[in-house]
Amino acid sequence: MLREVACDVRRIQQANIIAQRLPDGTAWEPRRVNARNKMGRIRCGMFAKLKTAKYLKAQANAHAAEVAFVPGVQKLARVHHYGLRDRVNQRGTMVKYAERPLLGVNNEVESLVYGILMRWLE
Structure with a gap:
């Protein structure tokens, strides 16, 4: 059950990173404009690799579910x-x-966890 919770919470966090929004739904502060950057250039989204399952791990044991970044990117995050x-x-x-x-x-996360708990308690 906790593994399912952790995986679903990770999926929601990944969607927030892809959409570049805070957990409450508001947008992140945009990048600063650098004089060297050419206008009109398409830039890739922030944290493109950080959202992947390689760096954002969902773990669970008998007592807890955890979503965290791997130690190599924790400082950056x-x-x-x-x-x-x-x-x-x-x-x-x-x-x-x-x-x-x-x-x-x-x-969204709270309702997801509540729904999974209620489904498992039935």
């Missing part, structure tokens, strides 16, 4: 989730990133 400062590259300057919560609980 934490910096963007909380809007912290980080280096662009190893020797680069420090940059303050916009706060873009990647994971969170909303009414």
